[in-house]
Amino acid sequence: MEIKRINLLHVHEFILLNRIFFTWLSKNSSKCSEKLALNCSQQDVFTIATQLLSYGIRNGYKNLNVSTFLSQWSESYQLDKAISRDSILNHSVFVAINFLVYGVFSIFSTLKAQERLLNEDVLSKNTGIERSIREKARNFLEFLSNFKEVLLQNWDNLLNSSENVDNKSKTKKQKPKIYYTYRLTYQEPGSDIKKYYMGYRGCTTHPLLDESFSSSNLVKELKRQHGSKCLKKKILGIYLTQQEALASEVLYHETLKVDTNKAFLNQAKQTTTAFFYDNTGSIQTDESNEKCSITLKGRNRFTTEGLARLIAYQTARECSDSDREALRQAALARNAQKVVCRYCGNEGQVTAMHRWHFENCKKAPNPSQKSIKEREELRQRMLGFNTNKEKDTE
Template sequence: MAFRLHSSFQTTQNQLQQFLTFLIELKTRIKAFSPQSENSFETLFSKNKLKILRYTYRLKINNPTVLANNDPRRYYMGYRNCRTNPTVDEYWSSSDIIQTMIRAGVTFSKKVLGVFVKNPSALDAEVRYHAYLNVGNNPVFFNQANQTSTAFTYDNTGRVQTPESNAARSAALMGRPRNHSAAGLEAIANYQLYERVRSFEEIQTLSENARARNSEMTTCPFCGKSGQNVAFRRWHFDNCLHNPNCPTEALEIRRQLAEQARARNKQKSPKAGSNSQNPVEGQTTSPQAPEQS
């Protein structure tokens, strides 16, 4: 869905109010799930279930009167990786502006906007939040730029390096030894010989732990489907079609898979009337009597 961004401050305030109303409704829907369920959000996203959680958040300044010259900035929006419950995570952004204000005694309140299992999903949500509110140019936000990417890796395959870049790289590598020492080469050659052999007890313990993890079942809080916990955390939770934070990439993948399935089914289905002859209209057919010898 594309949003048309306006530069007027009043329009920006209206957009922000609509967005906050959406978040309140989303919170109400989440609370509608039964708190007695063993697979509620508290159990699903507990420290025992996942090692790292990703969440998007919004900071709001508590005492805006400390800002000089009637500064209209009030909010900051970002994302965070943590190993604890996001609602009690004592993290207040890595922004230099926010950190400087905190050291000066300015206090903020934090609101969690969404919780995710995978990092690209959290970044995708942050990209959408930033684009919708245009936080990089919005006068009420401390953000100095919009998040525009869900990854920080670059593929240079097929790119031709310029002579200038080759010369700079050559100068930087000048003087470095190109080959390993004799001891280093021997260590690399004998690496497999240094592998520690696990005892039978260790292998048995690892096997039992793996079977216990794979046999653990869970229920999706969005659609109610039940399945293996490890498999659900790997894909289903972030990409469930009923998840309000479902990334656009997952929806596109689902659409492509559906089109491929329809194409396969269309090829498998026989054409109507290809294997049988239709009787002439107005005539009836009857089984022929067996020939008598």
């Protein structure tokens, strides 16, 4: 599906609105659960969402191919079985929100548009929606309308809350990620045989606008040989967190045995939902350390261009007064620490003591050759310094 990026979909606003909605909902789920659920079946909400989105596109995003958009999304969500049942939102409402947010974003821009949307002309019998479902749709739209007012009143605070602080105490805005599972269908030109690849991704655009296919080397090679036209991408599900998307991938891989299934291009099966592995306390063997040493020796960490960019960036950095004070306090705290050498018994500042004492101490039973050499070089420099000082005084 081809979608123009400019002046068509407010992708960042859509992602931010979803993120704010889910955050707000998690704090107020008990208050609005009845309003959201509406005792409405999945197909009812799906039908409502489809009609309203169609109306919203006709009146807002005129360049979007409505039939293509609806067919792709409806097929994805109707066939998806992997959406987490433990999420705050059930399947029906989650589908409705993703549909409605496109239309509501522009439909509710004026009171007249809102009134027109809620009257009988829009949700009429001609749409195929029964009267009871129309009432539920109106309640749902009124809830979204009220929710938009809450957003507008707190928009500045909500935007500020999306700022993140990195480990250097620098603030920067980051677009929130949407996580989704997908399936690639590969068909070699001139052949009827199809093969599939299933994975998950996180992106800052809407999944339908995400142009990335896969990080798999096999898929990349197929794309290089035959072009992207031989690959078709289908969104299987959208998730609030990376953990949920990965759990869905694990379930999919386990059910279809993608590692041994000849119909799949996946060469391995995702078997864990863990992102980080705790190796605290593990000890590398001497053989492993030797291999790492051989591999890393002689390696240039930075290219000439990379070093030039790094130098330019570091030179242009500005350090605020608060940052300088924080660095000063940290240095003072380090310098205030006193330690005692276990070989000679001398006490001193921690950094200097580690330079000349402990394993580098003259009284250490097995001082390193490096420390002996450095100590002798320092002694020679001091002798030269004292000799020059005596000459100056004469």
